Structure formats: structure tokens, C-alpha cells
Amino acid sequence: xxxxxxxxxxxxxxxxxxxxxxxxxxxxxxxxxxxxxxxxxxxxxxxxxxxxxxxxxxxxxxxxxxxxxxxxxxxxxxxxxxxxxxxxxxxxxxxxxxxxxxxxxxxxxxxxxxxxxxxxxxxxxxxxxxxxxxxxxxxxxxxxxxxxxxxxxxxxxxxxxxxxxxxxxxxxxxxxxxxxxxxxxxxxxxxxxxxxxxxxxxxxxxxxxxxxxxxxxxxxxxxxxxxxxxxxxxxxxxxxxxxxxxxxxxxxxxxxxxxxxxxxxxxxxxxxxxxxxxxxxxxxxxxxxxxxxxxxxxxxxxxxxxxxxxxxxxxxxxxxxxxxxxxxxxxxxxxxxxxx
Amino acid sequence: xxxxxxxxxxxxxxxxxxxxxxxxxxxxxxxxxxxxxxxxxxxxxxxxxxxxxxxxxxxxxxxxxxxxxxxxxxxxxxxxxxxxxxxxxxxxxxxxxxxxxxxxxxxxxxxxxxxxxxxxxxxxxxxxxxxxxxxxxxxxxxxxxxxxxxxxxxxxxxxxxxxxxxxxxxxxxxxxxxxxxxxxxxxxxxxxxxxxxxxxxxxxxxxxxxxxxxxxxxxxxxxxxxxxxxxxxxxxxxxxxxxxxxxxxxxxxxxxxxxxxxxxx
Numbered sequence: 001x002x003x004x005x006x007x008x009x010x011x012x013x014x015x016x017x018x019x020x021x022x023x024x025x026x027x028x029x030x031x032x033x034x035x036x037x038x039x040x041x042x043x044x045x046x047x048x049x050x051x052x053x054x055x056x057x058x059x060x061x062x063x064x065x066x067x068x069x070x071x072x073x074x075x076x077x078x079x080x081x082x083x084x085x086x087x088x089x090x091x092x093x094x095x096x097x098x099x100x101x102x103x104x105x106x107x108x109x110x111x112x113x114x115x116x117x118x119x120x121x122x123x124x125x126x127x128x129x130x131x132x133x134x135x136x137x138x139x140x141x142x143x144x145x146x147x148x149x150x151x152x153x154x155x156x157x158x159x160x161x162x163x164x165x166x167x168x169x170x171x172x173x174x175x176x177x178x179x180x181x182x183x184x185x186x187x188x189x190x191x192x193x194x195x196x197x198x199x200x201x202x203x204x205x206x207x208x209x210x211x212x213x214x215x216x217x218x219x220x221x222x223x224x225x226x227x228x229x230x231x232x233x234x235x236x237x238x239x240x241x242x243x244x245x246x247x248x249x250x251x252x253x254x255x256x257x258x259x260x261x262x263x264x265x266x267x268x269x270x271x272x273x274x275x276x277x278x279x280x281x282x283x284x285x286x287x288x289x290x291x292x293x294x295x296x297x298x299x300x301x302x303x304x305x306x307x308x309x310x311x312x313x314x315x316x317x318x319x320x321x322x323x324x325x326x327x328x329x330x331x332x333x334x335x336x337x338x339x340x
Numbered sequence: 341x342x343x344x345x346x347x348x349x350x351x352x353x354x355x356x357x358x359x360x361x362x363x364x365x366x367x368x369x370x371x372x373x374x375x376x377x378x379x380x381x382x383x384x385x386x387x388x389x390x391x392x393x394x395x396x397x398x399x400x401x402x403x404x405x406x407x408x409x410x411x412x413x414x415x416x417x418x419x420x421x422x423x424x425x426x427x428x429x430x431x432x433x434x435x436x437x438x439x440x441x442x443x444x445x446x447x448x449x450x451x452x453x454x455x456x457x458x459x460x461x462x463x464x465x466x467x468x469x470x471x472x473x474x475x476x477x478x479x480x481x482x483x484x485x486x487x488x489x490x491x492x493x494x495x496x497x498x499x500x501x502x503x504x505x506x507x508x509x510x511x512x513x514x515x516x517x518x519x520x521x522x523x524x525x526x527x528x529x530x531x532x533x534x535x536x537x538x539x540x541x542x543x544x545x546x547x548x549x550x551x552x553x554x555x556x557x558x559x560x561x562x563x564x565x566x567x568x569x570x571x572x573x574x575x576x577x578x579x580x581x582x583x584x585x586x587x588x589x590x591x592x593x594x595x596x597x598x599x600x601x602x603x604x605x
Contacts, residue, residue, distance in 0.1 A: 034431070041395065042568075220561055221557035221561065243567070247567060253556065254564075
């Protein structure tokens with residue numbers, strides 16, 4: 001819960017968090033090292049100085065760190081923890097659903113554990129979707145179209161194998177498809193982060209919600225265009241939001257575009273923990289105003305009402321969270337770790 | 341002494357040539373981005389250049405475009421030296437280095453890695469982005485200056501050249517837009533308007549705001565890459581112990597905010 005300076009309580013759903021192990025012991029090869037190094041560079045690059053972590057902690061942090069940073073020191077009521085396997089880079093995977101389910105087990109009311117699958121696994125992917133539904137009752141999945149898999153350096157949402165998987169998701173009620181469309185990290189598959197496949201998939205699967213993480217940046221214009229056409233496409237603000245600290249005016253330009261094209265109902269807060277922690281992000285976001293000239297040019301405002309939607313209300317709709325019931329459940333499930 | 345001054349002027353010429361190579365994605369000089377780690381004229385006149393990108397993952401096609409630019413720049417050096425260009429710490433460093441050394445084309449180098457690659461189309465895309473970004477900076481600068489949209493869109497090259505800006509983004513981009521315009525439309529006539537769309541269409545005054553909104557979209561994307569690239573480059577070689585260098589980073593990044601808006605929020 002975030003309490004605003006004037007005492008209002010804001011329900012916060014953190015749409016994008018991780019519990020990863022990027023430690024040297026778990027790295028399979030140089031790619032694993034470079035991947036976590038790249039994340040760490042994002043962390044050091046965009047965080048306020050007082051929020052910086054030492055490298056060792058960033059590579060592998062504890063479950064208690066996570067509880068504290070998200071829920072005790074942090075304002076999150078509920079965190080969606082995403083699964084990213086990267087088994088070509090990490091021996092036990094980067095953050096698998098097993099690892100996420102384990103951390104969630106202690107405070108089940110606090111977490112929504114999302115799964116992941118790789119359509120290139122064919123029949124096995126379909127079996128795995130069944131497995132995740134039966135074992136973890138997943139409501140959503142995280143898709144990483146640029147993940148390596150043997151000789152393949154990426155895939156598209158429109159691949160026939162992917163369509164089979166989405167058909168199954170729809171049938172099983174796994175309705176929220178989070179897709180990483182963000183900064184180029186795995187470049188050779190030049191289409192892997194291209195956003196155009198979202199357009200077709202969203203049209204063909206109207207029963208699914210397509211949450212595009214990082215709003216397709218740096219392809220914001222393409223993303224906005226597609227999201228405007230499709231009623232079931234949402235934007236996740238992870239990575240875009242931290243710019244609020246170092247480059248507030250730039251963040252204003254991004255959020256103004258998003259509000260202009262998508263409107264306030266289609267944007268979701270996400271910290272991308274542990275790249276960033278939610279507390280400073282939410283505090284700065286609540287205090288933020290779009291610079292006047294940009295707001296005027298686009299005819300949009302970031303009102304308290306809109307901020308509340310972005311911080312939590314929009315996600316509660318996608319994940320069917322009853323806020324009053326959730327508040328009661330959280331109140332009866334206090335934390336067992338010491339808040340520092 | 342003569343040797344020293346020869347090598348000094350060669351060194352200068354070398355850096356000038358390198359400074360003409362742009363990061364195609366960001367439309368900024370590779371020397372300004374800090375991608376050239378080392379450039380040296382050796383005792384025998386040969387040249388060595390070490391090149392390092394912000395991340396291990398940086399797109400290899402961009403890496404290729406830049407290194408190809410470097411190679412062409414070095415080919416133009418007045419003393420025609422032998423040279424060695426090396427890309428460091430990149431996921432495809434070996435492939436790129438081998439290919440560049442052998443003078444192979446991008447398609448050759450990456451055929452086995454990436455399937456189809458249309459590097460000419462990519463170059464065209466980057467030229468378009470640079471054109472739009474530069475144009476936006478100048479257009480906004482002229483509006484800031486108090487010119488009406490009609491006056492701005494009525495400018496020809498002579499009027500354009502006469503315009504002066506305070507130091508800042510618009511001033512920096514003015515000659516660069518001029519270059520991009522002439523490259524795009526080499527056959528333009530003296531009285532033709534300076535501000536047209538990439539496709540060469542006139543912009544009616546009533547449509548300037550919409551046009552600027554489109555250009556802004558292009559810049560928002562480019563700046564996202566730029567901010568990350570600069571920051572990543574900065575942090576890549578620093579571990580936490582030296583991150584109190586953050587003010588440098590802030591300064592560095594804030595430089596990219598148009599001067600008139602710098603402390604806006």
C-alpha cells in the first residue's frame with residue numbers, strides 16, 4: 001500500500017518483478033555473465049545513487065531481500081513475479097517458475113506467479129502449459145521472444161507453434177500474455193523485439209490480454225500505433241519509469257505519448273525488481289507532473305486518478321483481484337521477517 | 341622534431357576522420373559517444389584503432405556499419421597507412437573482426453549467423469531518422485525564437501543560413517540538418533523550402549504541429565537508445581566503487597536535453 005503525502009492509500013500491483021539467480025555459480029557460459037552484467041548496468045545507470053546495490057547482491061539476492069524491498073520497505077500490495085528461463089545461459093535457469101513458486105509460497109496472498117514457455121519446444125511446450133496450469137494455476141505467462149534455444153536466436157508471436165500454445169492458453173484460462181518487447185539485447189534476430197507480431201497475435205486472440213513490457217521502447221511509436229488498434233493490448237511501464245529520476249522531461253514525453261494513444265486504462269506499473277526497487281519509483285511517480293508544454297501539446301494530464309489506475313487498478317482488472325477481499329487477506333497474513 | 345609534428349598532425353587527422361563516423365542509430369559521432377577506446381599512429385606510420393560498444397549485446401549490424409565507416413575513414417587518410425581495427429568485448433567480435441579485416445561485406449559476415457540482412461535498407465532507415473531528428477531540433481528552435489509557422493515553412497536555404505541560434509540543441513543540429521537535407525535532395529533549387537517531409541512533400545503551416553508530433557516520436561525512440569547507450573558505456577567499465585561518478589553521468593545525459601528545457605522539472 002502506498003500512502004500519499006496527503007494520506008490517501010493507493011493499492012499497488014507491481015506488474016513486473018523477478019527472483020533471479022544470475023550468480024557466477026549459476027552461469028553456464030559467457031552469455032550468462034554478460035546478461036546479468038547488462039542488467040546491472042541498467043541498474044547502476046538509472047537508479048538514484050542511494051539505491052545502488054553491490055554487484056554480488058544484485059547477482060543473487062535473498063527471499064527476505066525481496067519481501068522487504070517489495071512489501072515492507074516497498075509499497076507493493078501484490079507482485080506479479082515473472083519467469084524467465086534462459087537455460088542456454090544459466091545452469092538452473094535465470095528465474096524459473098519453480099524458483100518463483102518457492103519464494104511465493106511463504107506469502108501466497110502477495111504473489112501472482114506467472115509461467116513461461118517456449119513454443120519452439122513444440123509438443124513439449126503444450127505439455128508444459130498443462131503442467132503449469134495444473135501445478136501452479138498460472139493466470140499469465142511471460143514471453144521472451146529473443147530467448148535463444150539451440151540454433152534459434154528468437155521467435156515470433158505469429159509462428160504456427162506459438163499460435164498452438166496461445167490457443168491452449170486461451171482454453172485453459174491463462175489470459176495474460178506478457179511479452180518482453182524492449183531494448184535490444186539479443187540483436188541478431190532483428191525481429192525478435194520488433195513489435196509488429198503483437199498486432200496479428202492480439203487480433204487473432206481477442207480473449208487474451210497482451211501486456212507489452214517496456215512499451216516496445218525504443219519502438220514506442222510502433223507500439224502506440226498497434227495498441228491503439230487493438231483493445232486487448234496493454235503497456236507495461238518497466239524500464240520506461242526509471243527515467244523519471246535522471247531524465248524527468250524525457251519520461252514526460254514518453255508517458256504523454258502513451259496517455260495520448262493508449263489512454264489511462266491500458267498502462268501498468270512495474271518495477272522490474274531487482275533492476276529497480278518499487279519504493280522510489282512509486283514515490284517519484286506520485287509526485288510527478290508532465291511538463292506543461294508537453295502536456296499541452298498532447299492534451300493529456302497525469303492526474304492522481306490516472307496514477308492510481310496505473311499503479312494498481314488496471315492490473316486488478318486483468319488479474320481479477322478484488323481489492324477489499326485482498327486487503328483483508330493481507331491484513332491477516334503479516335510478515336515473518338524483521339523490517340530493517 | 342619534424343617527426344613529432346608529423347605524427348601529431350597525423351594523429352589529429354586520424355581523430356578527425358573517426359569523428360566523421362556516426363553511430364547510425366543515435367546519429368552521434370562515435371568519438372563523442374566514447375566508442376573509440378584507442379586510436380594511435382604507430383612509429384612506422386601504421387594505425388591501430390580499438391573499438392568498444394556499450395554492451396556485449398549491441399546490435400552487430402550497427403557495429404558493422406560503424407566499423408565499416410571507420411574503415412572507409414581510414415582509407416582516406418593522407419599517408420595511406422596500413423591499419424588494424426579491432427572490436428572488443430562483443431558477442432560477435434571475432435566474426436566481425438575477421439570479416440572487417442578481410443574486407444568482406446556485411447552479408448558475407450553474417451550470412452551464416454543471421455539469414456537475410458538488407459544493410460542498404462538499414463542505412464536508409466537511419467538516414468531518415470537522422471533527417472527527422474535534426475529537423476525537429478531546428479523547427480522547435482525556430483518556434484522558440486518566435487517565428488510563426490508560416491515564416492518557418494516559407495524559409496529557403498538562404499534564409500536558413502542567415503538564421504542564428506543561441507548555443508544549444510538547435511544550434512548544434514542546424515548544420516547537420518542542412519547536410520542531411522542536401523544529401524536527401526541533391527537536386528533541390530535555391531528557392532525550394534528548407535523544411536519538407538522525408539518524402540519531399542511540403543508541410544502546410546496548419547500541419548506543422550502534427551508534423552512535429554511525428555518527429556518527436558522518432559526522437560523519443562532515438563533518445564531512449566542514446567541515454568541507455570551512454571549510460572551503459574559509462575557503467576560497463578565501472579564497478580560500484582566508482583559509481584560516485586554519477587554526477588558525470590547526469591551531466592552527460594542532461595547535455596542531451598535541449599538547453600532551453602534543461603531544468604524543466
